[in-house]
Amino acid sequence: MQTHFTLAQLADPEIRDVNAILRACVHCGFCTATCPTYVLLGDELDGPRGRIYLIKEMLERGRPATETVVKHIDRCLSCLACMTTCPSGVNYMHLVDHGRRHIARTYRRPLLDRWTRKLLGTILPRPSLFRLALTAARLAQPMRTLLPARLQAMLKLAPRSVGRSEVIEPGVLPAEGLRRMRVALLVGCVQQVIDAAINQATVRLLRRHGAEVVVVSGVGCCGALEHHLGHDVLDLLRANVDAWTAELGRGLDAIVINASGCGTMVKDYGFLLRTDPAYAAKAARISALAKDVSEVAQQLGLNGALPGALRVAYHSACSLQHGQKIHAGPKQLLQKAGFDVVDVPEGHLCCGSAGTYNMLQPALAEALRDRKLRNIASVKPEVVAAGNIGCITQLGAGVGVPVVHTVELLDWATGGPKPDALG
Ligand code: SF4
Numbered sequence: 079m080q081t082h083f084t085l086a087q088l089a090d091p092e093i094r095d096v097n098a099i100l101r102a103c104v105h106c107g108f109c110t111a112t113c114p115t116y117v118l119l120g121d122e123l124d125g126p127r128g129r130i131y132l133i134k135e136m137l138e139r140g141r142p143a144t145e146t147v148v149k150h151i152d153r154c155l156s157c158l159a160c161m162t163t164c165p166s167g168v169n170y171m172h173l174v175d176h177g178r179r180h181i182a183r184t185y186r187r188p189l190l191d192r193w194t195r196k197l198l199g200t201i202l203p204r205p206s207l208f209r210l211a212l213t214a215a216r217l218a219q220p221m222r223t224l225l226p227a228r229l230q231a232m233l234k235l236a237p238r239s240v241g242r243s244e245v246i247e248p249g250v251l252p253a254e255g256l257r258r259m260r261v262a263l264l265v266g267c268v269q270q271v272i273d274a275a276i277n278q279a280t281v282r283l284l285r286r287h288g289a290e291v292v293v294v295s296g297v298g299c300c301g302a303l304e305h306h307l308g309h310d311v312l313d314l315l316r317a318n319v320d321a322w323t324a325e326l327g328r329g330l331d332a333i334v335i336n337a338s339g340c341g342t343m344v345k346d347y348g349f350l351l352r353t354d355p356a357y358a359a360k361a362a363r364i365s366a367l368a369k370d371v372s373e374v375a376q377q378l379g380l381n382g383a384l385p386g387a388l389r390v391a392y393h394s395a396c397s398l399q400h401g402q403k404i405h406a407g408p409k410q411l412l413q414k415a416g417f418d419v420v421d422v423p424e425g426h427l428c429c430g431s432a433g434t435y436n437m438l439q440p441a442l443a444e445a446l447r448d449r450k451l452r453n454i455a456s457v458k459p460e461v462v463a464a465g466n467i468g469c470i471t472q473l474g475a476g477v478g479v480p481v482v483h484t485v486e487l488l489d490w491a492t493g494g495p496k497p498d499a500l501g
Pocket residue numbers: 102103104105106107108109110126127160163164165166167168
């Protein structure tokens with residue numbers, strides 16, 4: 079694709095990167111067929127190619143974002159299915175991230191939209207605030223139908239109970255038997271409040287297979303939720319990089335992440351901090367150490383398997399299959415652990431969760447969720463496994479069978495307790 083940035087614009091390293099991304103696109107349109115919003119809406123501007131043009135026009139002209147640009151970029155899930163499909167290697171993720179930052183800098187959203195985004199960006203990354211918000215949400219449930227659509231969507235997603243006692247505090251959890259690896263676990267923000275059992279299962283699985291697990295003090299939210307809202311999260315990233323870097327001296331073989339949305343983000347820290355001379359190298363090192371829990375489990379090699387072959391529909395989270403290109407590994411682990419693993423039809427399409435998308439775009443998110451639920455039901459599973467808390471929450475109550483994290487099944491099959499959700 080031809081671009082027309084001026085030399086002055088290209089002096090900005092961000093625009094230089096955008097220019098390189100745009101020039102890689104040959105506007106073939108292959109990506110439109112696998113874009114969930116294009117599949118639903120059939121509008122070129124709600125597909126990747128249309129969005130690429132909108133971002134190009136906006137940035138080349140150096141103009142503030144318009145209402146049209148904001149509408150179509152807001153509808154993008156950042157599911158990255160387009161990146162998997164693209165034959166030219168267009169880095170749509172970095173392009174849309176830049177587009178969102180430009181929107182945040184140049185477009186004044188309506189008051190309610192600003193308020194909602196501010197609220198989500200403030201509450202979700204802070205577990206104590208999030209707990210309070212969930213309590214308030216439970217109290218507000220009886221009057222749900224009187225509230226605006228976005229608030230209704232938020233209340234719908236709020237879990238009925240939150241476990242406090244199981245939260246894993248900073249510290250060192252030794253390996254069982256011979257230590258084969260030392261890893262840092264990102265305990266996350268939303269996940270540890272909504273479903274603390276996932277971190278518990280992760281720790282048990284890793285320790286049982288010879289990994290010493292350290293939860294590093296000072297590491298907070300990975301920044302993904304706010305980043306996708308277009309907010310500046312670089313200071314938050316720097317704080318996490320500093321905290322993990324301080325731990326490197328004691329030896330770290332990996333940073334284990336069990337929420338794939340967070341994993342995609344941490345693996346991108348090196349890129350996001352590339353222009354900061356004080357952090358570029360440190361951030362790149364942290365990104366290189368970041369691993370999805372399934373990658374580390376494969377490296378360790380799991381022992382044990384359950385007899386009985388429970389039928390598991392594996393839901394491949396977008397951030398795992400498209401963002402990190404991890405798809406076969408978790409399924410192989412489940413098969414080896416004794417499960418009968420089945421693929422979900424249209425597995426490349428997002429379930430509509432996508433960070434805060436299901437709260438900001440409830441109608442599209444519900445349409446995608448219903449489509450995913452129908453696809454899951456068609457393979458008649460006894461349980462659904464996924465590697466991302468967002469998907470687990472999104473699919474949760476609607477599928478009719480338990481939805482658990484892949485790691486909970488692997489922990490169970492290798493000597494841990496049966497996941498509570500399985501009864
Ligand atoms: S598939 Fe890739 S090259 Fe083709 S239009 Fe989409 S982004 Fe551009």
